[in-house]
Structure formats: structure tokens, C-alpha cells
Amino acid sequence: MTIDVQTWVKVAAFTGGGLAMGLGAIGAAVGEGHTAAQANIAISRTPDMSGDIFKSMLVGQAVAESASIFALVIAMILLFTDYASSYIEISVVLSAGICMGLGAIGSGIGSGYPAGAACVGIARQPAMSGRLMTNMLIGSAVCQTPAIFSLVTSFIILFTDFSGRPINPTWAAIVGAGLASGFGGIGSGLGGGLVAETSCDGIARQPETVTPVTNVMLLGQAVTQTTAIYGLLVSFILMFKTFEATSALAPAAALLSAGICMGIGAIGPGIGEGFTARSAVDGIARNMNATAELTRIMLVGQAVAESTGIYSLVIALILIFVV
């Protein structure tokens, strides 16, 4: 049996679509399940507040599942669009699907954390329900950033015309771009969620600390997103740089490795920076007078945690430009 190029493109598109939605659903489901579990705890403490807690859960889940709706959009485009019959399209459709699926995992789980903490917080401090809701939504919205990066990368991969470029090593650059952005978003999404969760928790415990807690949460979350930005940067270089045609496998392996290196290398720092910011936010909620010192220590800690992400970026750039 011989399989033509068009069939291979279809196989890759179906696989990419399946991976986009399958991986994308993981994050949202875990995040929503976590929120529901926390709502259980909250309702068991204060059954009278169940209406408010359900409302917080509803709004939190609606925002939290945005990442997986991005994945749904990409999956549908992959499943129902006709693509050109060329070998490069195989890597295009596969990479777009993997990128979006992976990129939605961290954001989905991360957004569930503040939603759950807001439910528990409302049970503990009903008077702060409005402020908790706002803080939860800000935190959840920032958690969506890595998924938005993956969506943008997937769209660029799908709608850029790669037909004029050599198949080898462009196929590897395209797949590498998807992996860099997709894997790169996991840590940042999770890390951002950890910070937002503690922020909601802190506001519920000490309502008077709302301003410094929210501000430091945003600062901490912004730093956790930097490794996702590295992933996006490497993706953009891989997508927009034109590579010379070659029959050798090594240049393609270097480009693919660059994407894998940056993507996987960004997971740890994103989560680690989330831990650092989480403890700082928790400390500020307990002792508002130590805000300046805790913020300084948080930034130093995050900078150190960031270093392994920078090493990955350097190696990825060497693989792209030097090797």
C-alpha cells in the first residue's frame, strides 16, 4: 500500500487536532476539579454562603477554561481545513496542534488555583467577596498569558506560507517552534496560578493587606511569565528565520533540539518562580510592614530561579545560530 502526501497531511492534521484538544482538556479539567474540591471545603464550613461560593466558582471556571477553548479552536481548524499537499504541511499541522495542546495545560491548572482559593476565602471572609472575586479574576487572567502565546504561535504556524522554504531543515524549525512555545507555557501557567492562589488566601485572612498583596502578586506573576516569553522568542526565531537547504540531518536535529531545550528548560523556572512569589505574597499577608523587604527577596530569588531558563535560552540560541 502506498500513501500519498495528501494522506500524510490529513493524518498529521488529525493527530495534531487530537493532541491539541486532548492535552488542552487536561489543564482545564484539573483546574476546574480543584476549584470544585475547594468549593466543597468552603461550603462544608459555611453552608449559608453556598450561593456566593457557587457564583465565584462559576465565574472562575468560565475564565479558567479559556485556555482549553483556545485548544478547541485550533483542533477544529486542524480537523476541518483542507491543507496543501506538501511535506512541509505535515510538520505545520502537527506542530500547531502540539503547541496549543501543551500550552493550555499550565494555564488551565494554574487558573483553577485562584478560583479555588477565592471560594475558600469567601467562606472565611464574606465581606471581602467582591474584592476576592476581582483578585481571582486578575490572577486567572494573567495565568492565561502562556496559553495566548501558544495560540498566537499556532496561528502563525498555520497561516504562514512556508512553501518557498526548503523542506529540510524547515520542518524541524517548525516542529521546534511549536515545542518551544507549548512546553514553555506549562511552568509559567502553573507558577502564576500558585501566586494568585496565595494572594486570594492572604486577602481572605488579612483583608487590610489587599493592596500590597495584589500588587506583589502581579509583580510575581509577571516574572513567572518571562520563561514563557523565552519560549515565544525561540519560536519566533525558528518560524521567521530562513534556513539554508541541506540534505544533512544534523542541522534539522539542531533546530528541533533548540525548541525542545527551550520548551522543557522553561518549565522548572516558571514553577520555581511561582513558589518564590507565593511565599512572598503569603509573608506580606501576614506582615504588611515587611512588604519592601519581602518584595526584594522575592525578586532576588526569582532571578536566581530564572537562571536555568536563561541557560536553556543560551543553548537554544547556540543550536540555532552556531551549530
Place this chain on the structure above:
Amino acid sequence: METIKQTQKKYGSRAMSLAIIVAMGLIVLGEKAAGKGLILGTLFSVVNFILIGATLPRTVGHKKRAAILISFVSLLLRYALLAIPIVLAIKLDQINIFTVIIGIFMIQLMILVDHLPLPLGQKRASS
């Protein structure tokens, strides 16, 4: 504090109203497909939001693993519904896919607009 139904009604009606106004503007400007796409996407976004509210009580009252499983099944069913306007937009030239996608996020947009404009230091009066 408003109930879940009131919350759904508030964001649902705001989303549909905004979509209809913008869609009418697009249709007047000759972008008929874009206008149709926006309304279609928003309509399914509102239905999805109502279904989230309907499935919430089912997720509460179970252990974490069961809650995650119920969330996952509910998610898949609701996404099968959300896939309908996207597939229609891909298959039919009369519906613009990009405005369908914007419409699908109209509820989330309304929620964020409702909460985010306040300055960070300002305390929101609890409703």
C-alpha cells in the same frame, strides 16, 4: 449577593447585547459574514456559560478525583457544543471564523470588563 441565575443573566444579556450592536455595525459596513459570525459565536458562548452553571452542583459534593472526572466529562460535552459554530464557520463562507472565535470569548470578556477597570488599591464594595 446575586444568585447564579442572576449572574448568568447579567453577563449573558450584556454579551448578546454587545454582539448584536457590533454585528449590526459590521453588517451596515458590508461585513455580513463577520456580523453573523459574532452573533453565532456569542450565542454558543452564552449557552456554554449557562451549562457551566447547570453542571456546577454536580461537581460539588464529590472527592477531588471524582470532581476532576466529572469536570472532564462536562468539559468534553460542552466543547462538543462549542465546536459547532467553529465547524460551521470553517465550512460556510457566509460565516467569518475570526468573529466566531471572538464571540466564543464574549462572556469571559464581559466578566473581565466588569471587574478589571477598578484601580488595584480601591476596595470593591461587596455585593
